[in-house]
Amino acid sequence: MNRTVMFLxxxxxxxxxxxxxxxxxxxxxxxxYQMGGSLQDFPTLPAGQKPDVERVDKxxxxxxxxxxxxxxxxxxNFYVNWTGVIRIPKDGNYTFYLxxxxxxxxxxxGKQVVDHSGLxxxxxxxxxxELKAGDHELKVEFFDxxxxxxxxxxxxxAGQTKELVPAAVLFHASSSSAPAKTPPGFTxxxxxxxxxxxxxxxxxxxxxxxALPAEQRAAQIAKWTETMKAHWTVENDELVNDGKGAYATTxxxxxDFELLLEYKTVAxxxxxxxxxxxxxxxxxxxxxKEKFPLGADKGSGGLWNNSPGAPGKDPLVLAxxxxxxxxxVRVIMVGARVTVWLNEKLxxxxxxxxxxxxxxxxxxxxxxxxxxxxxxxxxxxNLCLREIGAEEANQMLWHAKPGxxxxxxxxxxxxxxxxxLAQDGFKSVFNGRDFTxxxxxxxxxxxxxxxxxxxxxxxxxxxxxxEYSDFIVxxxxxxxxxxxxxxxxxxxxxxxxxxxxxxxxQVLDDNYEQATGEKIDPRQAHGSAYGMVAAARGYQxxxxxxxxxxxxxxGSTIKVxxxxxxxxxxxxxxxxxxxxxxxxxxxxxxxxxxxxGFAGHNxxxxxxxxxxxxx
Numbered sequence: 345m346n347r348t349v350m351f352l353x354x355x356x357x358x359x360x361x362x363x364x365x366x367x368x369x370x371x372x373x374x375x376x377y378q379m380g381g382s383l384q385d386f387p388t389l390p391a392g393q394k395p396d397v398e399r400v401d402k403x404x405x406x407x408x409x410x411x412x413x414x415x416x417x418x419x420x421n422f423y424v425n426w427t428g429v430i431r432i433p434k435d436g437n438y439t440f441y442l443x444x445x446x447x448x449x450x451x452x453x454g455k456q457v458v459d460h461s462g463l464x465x466x467x468x469x470x471x472x473x474e475l476k477a478g479d480h481e482l483k484v485e486f487f488d489x490x491x492x493x494x495x496x497x498x499x500x501x502a503g504q505t506k507e508l509v510p511a512a513v514l515f516h517a518s519s520s521s522a523p524a525k526t527p528p529g530f531t532x533x534x535x536x537x538x539x540x541x542x543x544x545x546x547x548x549x550x551x552x553x554x555a556l557p558a559e560q561r562a563a564q565i566a567k568w569t570e571t572m573k574a575h576w577t578v579e580n581d582e583l584v585n586d587g588k589g590a591y592a593t594t595x596x597x598x599x600d601f602e603l604l605l606e607y608k609t610v611a612x613x614x615x616x617x618x619x620x621x622x623x624x625x626x627x628x629x630x631x632x633k634e635k636f637p638l639g640a641d642k643g644s645g646g647l648w649n650n651s652p653g654a655p656g657k658d659p660l661v662l663a664x665x666x667x668x669x670x671x672x673v674r675v676i677m678v679g680a681r682v683t684v685w686l687n688e689k690l691x692x693x694x695x696x697x698x699x700x701x702x703x704x705x706x707x708x709x710x711x712x713x714x715x716x717x718x719x720x721x722x723x724x725x726n727l728c729l730r731e732i733g734a735e736e737a738n739q740m741l742w743h744a745k746p747g748x749x750x751x752x753x754x755x756x757x758x759x760x761x762x763x764x765l766a767q768d769g770f771k772s773v774f775n776g777r778d779f780t781x782x783x784x785x786x787x788x789x790x791x792x793x794x795x796x797x798x799x800x801x802x803x804x805x806x807x808x809x810x811e812y813s814d815f816i817v818x819x820x821x822x823x824x825x826x827x828x829x830x831x832x833x834x835x836x837x838x839x840x841x842x843x844x845x846x847x848x849x850q851v852l853d854d855n856y857e858q859a860t861g862e863k864i865d866p867r868q869a870h871g872s873a874y875g876m877v878a879a880a881r882g883y884q885x886x887x888x889x890x891x892x893x894x895x896x897x898x899g900s901t902i903k904v905x906x907x908x909x910x911x912x913x914x915x916x917x918x919x920x921x922x923x924x925x926x927x928x929x930x931x932x933x934x935x936x937x938x939x940x941g942f943a944g945h946n947x948x949x950x951x952x953x954x955x956x957x958x959x
Contacts, residue, residue: 373398385447389577393578404495408492429480431514435477440458442460446487497509534583572591615717619713628644650697679883734907773955781809782807801946834932845932877916898959
């Protein structure tokens with residue numbers, strides 16, 4: 345029995361110029377797989393499964409047969425997918441027909457046009473698509489369970505008669521199977537063959553995952569990984585997800601990094617890239633009107649889970665390519681600061697990524713890269729990552745400029761690196777040689793390799809002779825084991841800066857308790873407004889490495905950014921003074937001006953590149 349059923353694809357499918365620009369060769373790539381067991385529907389290929397036969401088929405014209413499928417030894421329980429390009433001669437409505445035994449289906453530019461799934465005899469179904477002239481991505485899937493097998497692809501262009509889709513309009517990209525070379529310094533995250541290095545994951549706080557008992561954590565990851573492997577496959581050096589299942593998640597956690605990848609998706613799909621386990625660099629359909637109120641019309645690449653109005657939430661420009669084309673993504677993450685380029689256009693400019701799971705706490709200092717998916721097929725390829733060391737990260741934070749985002753060490757010119765760091769209204773308050781412009785017990789300090797360093801066993805507060813009201817200070821800090829010092833804010837030139845000045849911004853080894861055996865109050869941790877407001881911990885670099893810190897003082901508010909992560913954002917006017925540490929008085933808390941300085945506490949803590957900008 346022959347039956348024909350019509351499916352109408354209402355939306356017009358546009359030309360795919362990226363495919364047209366590739367080196368095209370005649371025919372479609374056919375990949376043939378012998379499957380175990382008895383097939384009842386289209387199979388999910390196990391990760392890494394290679395085809396038993398891979399060849400170029402000039403067309404899809406295989407009549408039903410009980411013998412082995414033409415040109416192969418496959419008889420029963422096998423699956424085939426043909427991929428390539430169909431060249432449409434002119435704009436118009438095209439009807440496509442799939443005649444098969446058993447199931448088959450046709451996709452054009454990622455959209456399903458014909459669905460002839462299930463177990464059945466050699467019967468036919470059809471679907472219609474409005475197509476623009478030019479090249480369009482084409483995929484046909486076919487499977488056979490038992491006995492006869494056959495598959496034929498035909499079409500009926502508008503105003504013409506039905507015929508076999510001719511070989512003259514079918515092509516494949518000769519470069520499509522050649523993986524791009526991993527750039528120098530980068531490591532491939534995906535090997536193009538299987539899911540090695542990847543596990544399952546979900547929208548789940550990475551800190552809470554790490555806090556689980558080992559057995560419970562392993563069980564949760566195993567559960568995610570099982571659902572991930574059911575919906576992620578590898579095809580032609582591409583990592584493919586069907587729009588369902590857990591997220592592909594790197595087994596390794598990363599700190600500061602540069603990430604490169606390409607993706608291609610379909611209409612109404614919704615995806616994203618989680619950074620250190622936090623959502624997300626958004627990927628979605630910029631033409632889906634139902635999501636325009638959510639910002640879809642602005643395009644992909646933004647940090648969509650940031651708060652409304654926060655920098656980075658919406659992309660700076662619309663940079664998405666049409667469906668069927670590959671999009672290139674470049675992400676640089678240093679601390680919580682993120683810069684994103686989509687298709688070589690800057691869409692996020694050095695914005696802070698908020699912690700979706702707890703907005704009062706910064707994003708983790710380390711975590712996995714996750715490929716989120718829901719709503720439609722998405723393909724990924726050429727995923728690679730370069731870890732960024734402390735020296736380069738500091739350099740990137742120093743030289744970040746509005747409109748150019750974070751730039752890597754290789755992108756910052758030698759001239760820039762050699763110039764004084766004073767920029768954008770910042771002025772150096774330390775000449776790198778002596779204590780000109782400073783007052784207080786300068787004899788208790790020394791200059792070592794261009795840095796101010798407290799002499800061992802000495803101390804006292806040294807401070808600038810200039811006074812500041814509202815200001816930003818940028819500097820680098822290096823701590824010894826158990827090191828203790830502080831930044832004097834609006835210091836009056838006498839007394840204890842933590843109490844007589846506006847406050848002391850604590851400078852302390854993050855592992856102070858382990859190094860000294862002494863217990864501290866959370867409000868004594870590095871970056872805290874000493875004794876009054878605690879800063880977030882865990883963002884210092886290892887002992888012996890320089891830390892980049894930026895402190896902004898405006899009115900009664902204080903912001904402390906350490907190595908690109910905001911660890912303190914507070915307003916001292918709102919502090920409940922009845923509950924400060926030791927119930928100590930802070931008579932200088934409301935000072936509106938004073939000097940900047942260092943509250944030495946006997947340890948050889950070092951400070952260099954000290955710049956201040958008056959606000």
